[in-house]
Amino acid sequence: MHPGLALALAILAFWDAGRLLAGRLGEGLTWLPLAMVAAALIWPMVRKLRDGQASAVSPMLLCAIFAGYGLAALTMPPLIRMSIAVVGLVLILRQAAGNDFPAAPAFGLGLLALPVLPSLEFFLAYPLRLVSAMLTAALLRLGGINVGVDGVALDWNGDRLLFDAACAGVKMLWAALLLVSAIALTARFTPSRYAHAIGLAIVLTIAANALRAASLFYVENGFVPRLNGSFAHEAVGIAAFIMAAGALVAMVAPRARKLA
Numbered sequence: 001m002h003p004g005l006a007l008a009l010a011i012l013a014f015w016d017a018g019r020l021l022a023g024r025l026g027e028g029l030t031w032l033p034l035a036m037v038a039a040a041l042i043w044p045m046v047r048k049l050r051d052g053q054a055s056a057v058s059p060m061l062l063c064a065i066f067a068g069y070g071l072a073a074l075t076m077p078p079l080i081r082m083s084i085a086v087v088g089l090v091l092i093l094r095q096a097a098g099n100d101f102p103a104a105p106a107f108g109l110g111l112l113a114l115p116v117l118p119s120l121e122f123f124l125a126y127p128l129r130l131v132s133a134m135l136t137a138a139l140l141r142l143g144g145i146n147v148g149v150d151g152v153a154l155d156w157n158g159d160r161l162l163f164d165a166a167c168a169g170v171k172m173l174w175a176a177l178l179l180v181s182a183i184a185l186t187a188r189f190t191p192s193r194y195a196h197a198i199g200l201a202i203v204l205t206i207a208a209n210a211l212r213a214a215s216l217f218y219v220e221n222g223f224v225p226r227l228n229g230s231f232a233h234e235a236v237g238i239a240a241f242i243m244a245a246g247a248l249v250a251m252v253a254p255r256a257r258k259l260a
């Protein structure tokens with residue numbers, strides 16, 4: 001089947017997922033990551049079509065994708081339906097482009113571009129708060145501050161400094177995974193190399209969030225009086241993410257080979 005026709009049929013078949021997605025995007029620029037990812041995934045097929053090298057899409061593949069989505073539409077929650085639609089579109093685009101881009105990063109990038117942050121915060125916020133509290137306390141003890149851990153709170157001088165949901169670092173983790181997936185797609189990572197990059201992103205993000213929380217402890221408890229205020233809070237968070245992102249790019253992005 002012609003790839004353009006296959007893509008048009010898929011868009012029609014997934015109209016309900018598109019409607020659900022549009023309802024969840026919200027206001028502001030929440031649509032921007034999805035638009036950028038869609039452009040990156042569609043471009044290989046467009047280039048192949050332009051050069052007359054696009055491959056036909058298997059009707060059997062289309063039937064399997066549509067059948068899977070139909071079953072999900074009857075029983076699965078909206079986010080699962082949207083995820084199946086994204087996987088189906090990636091499979092169609094990849095076959096049309098003649099396997100011109102790696103499947104694993106394409107799947108990861110497409111799924112991360114969906115409005116998954118509320119779900120990630122629901123499932124990951126508490127365990128990440130626990131880990132962040134323990135790592136932050138360890139960093140502060142290394143600095144000579146006697147801090148204990150009580151659940152998801154720091155115990156210092158009889159006060160409990162609570163790690164709330166915003167301190168979990170879920171948004172930082174999502175942004176780091178999106179960055180790594182974009183690098184992996186561009187550099188055509190194999191599934192094993194992509195999995196390794198994802199693992200690095202998780203470890204570095206958790207470490208950066210703990211460093212952020214330890215820095216904010218100094219800021220908010222008067223150890224650094226000149227940095228008091230809401231601006232300092234945001235600046236510390238941005239600095240922590242820039243450090244993590246820079247380290248990820250340095251460790252994950254392929255290095256150009258020097259010519260002899």
